[in-house]
Amino acid sequence: MDSYLELSHVTIDFPTPNGPFRALDKVKLSIEKGEFISLIGHSGCGKSTVLNIIAGLHQATEGGVILNGKEVSEPGPDRAVVFQNHSLLPWMTAYENVELAVKQVFKNQKSKEEMKEWIEHNLELVHMSHAMDKRPDELSGGMKQRVGIARALSMEPKVMLMDEPFGALDALTRAHMQDSLMEIQAELNNTVIMITHDVDEAVLLSDRIVMMTNGPAATVGEILKVDLERPRDRLALAEVPEYNHYRAEVVRFLHERYKNPEAEEEADSGSDVDAETAMASEEKAEVQDKQKKEDDAPVLYAVND
Amino acid sequence: MLIEPFLRIFTGPNKAEEINKLLKAIVTPLVALGIFLLLWSAGASQIKTSLGAVPGPTQVWEQAVNLLDEHKEERQKEAAFYERQEKRNAKKLAQNPDAEIKIRPYTGKATYLDQIWTSIYTVMTGFLIASLIAIPIGIMCGLSPLIYTALNPLIQIFKPVSPLAWLPIVMMIVSAVYVSDDPMFDKSYLNSAITVTLCCLWPTIINTTVGVSSIDKDLINVSKVLRLTWLTKVFKIVIPSSIPMMFAGLRVSLGIGWMVLIAAEMLAQNPGLGKFVWDEFQNGSSNSLARIMVAVFTIGLVGFLLDRLMLMLQKSISWDKSAVIR
Structure with a gap:
């Protein structure tokens, strides 16, 4: 098979004091160029781990990732990552943050003026030209994330990896960001893999939604192709029956076939302590993080400005 | 950093409150300092050492002034020392333009x-x-x-x-x-x-x-x-x-x-x-x-x-x- 990005039998074991803990088991996925893929699943199912393996930040124990005919073995700017908490350097302005990436990626390819133009162009794309010289602590959460996206875009990645990019934002800002992302996507047609917790977000943005089973040893449960015409408009879509159908499909997967493991745990408490302790530390942090978010996850209403 | 509270008296919205704050910030440490000096001078005179009574604030202040004066005196001596040398050298040069001239460094005690x-x-x-x-x-x-x-x-x-x-x-x-x-x-x-x-x-x-x-x-x-x-x-x-x-x-x-x-x-x-x-x-x-x-x-x-x-x-x-x- 000759797809653009290929995950074949990706398995990862994290070492723990009680022996290896299998977080992912034989994850198989092939992605075409220009596709927008969402990864959705319950907390702790290893979505972030999948993303980190593609980014090269984690190494698969078995199997591997092939991007454009080459195996991924280490992190690199061709797989730019948009982190959940923006991770901009707080001592640099928005411009300097993007500049750091541009200078690194286009070291001997662009002249100074070209770089400047390219940095400004990317900030323009995310509508941040007005705040180029502000530092992250002077920007709102959404604006920070915009700069984070601009930084990722500026690397001209083969595939852009987004780890719950809008998870920490309030509902209104999130809707704005989704619209912006669709706009950028329409223009650049990047290959994007995005982790999300938000069913509406997944259906609205994606070409395909990859639903993951619960961990440990999580894998791809089902892949849903979203055949909605682009450009998509959240207001109009609310009335479209297909949209609601896709939504329902995802919800059914998440809440009927693979119930939230924590909800089950509450039913018979203290059942699976080993799995809990075995969970890799960052996965655990992710769980806590997301739990918090789910608790106050607002219902997304149609917003348009 | 230090001027800011003073500026705020003029620029701040509530002047009376700013003045009040400033007074508190200045007066409180001053009161504490006063108490400290009082206790010190009262306590010091009670203790007799082989070098006389333990000095109170006034004696210490006197010595501080003394030390400064000694410094000034020493500097004057130094200046005079160099002046004398220069004069002597000038005289030498006037008599004989090829004369070897030397300026000795001043070696007074450190102030x-x-x-x-x-x-x-x-x-x-x-x-x-x-x-x-x-x-x-x-x-x-x-x-x-x-x-x-x-x-x-x-x-x-x-x-x-x-x-x-x-x-x-x-x-x-x-x-x-x-x-x-x-x-x-x-x-x-x-x-x-x-x-x-x-x-x-x-x-x-x-x-x-x-x-x-x-x-x-x-x-x-x-x-x-x-x-x-x-x-x-x-x-x-x-x-x-x-x-x-x-x-x-x-x-x-x-x-x-x-x-x-x-x-x-x-x-x-x-x-x-x-x-x-x-x-x-x-x-x-x-x-x-x-x-x-x-x-x-x-x-x-x-x-x-x-x-x-x-x-x-x-x-x-x-x-x-x-x-x-x-």
């Missing part, structure tokens, strides 16, 4: 202000050397757990060593190694500075290590994704994000260095405030205790100013302007 300056100069030297060594070591320890594991026992063992234990070793080594006909630095200066260095290293190393090893993991991931070179990573990400901790360490180091220096100067009879204190003690005149007390206040004041200096530097370098630094 109190000279001693203060020597001490500040020495502590800064020792502190700078220590920082130049400690920051790179701290960064390495923070970045590499292997290096940390290797060096940690050494750091922990050397950290609590008293400067007085280092001093003899430093003195012996300096006099063995630093042999030169035309020495650039005095040996005593090197001895003091190196002793200060040896005691200044540890807080900076430890704090830098902690600062570097607690960098946000996401930022490290950013540098991995960008494939930053090691040097770029260190200069663009590691150092800026650990600067607050680094400065905390530097401030502790400078404070320790200042204390160490005074002790080293006393013990080794190296020029500086410590030597002044020891000389006065040996001198045993009726003014000695008061003069030592002047030194005590000077040492405290200089230490305080050095700390403020570091604080200002920290504030100007730190990127996190919202952080409360005190």
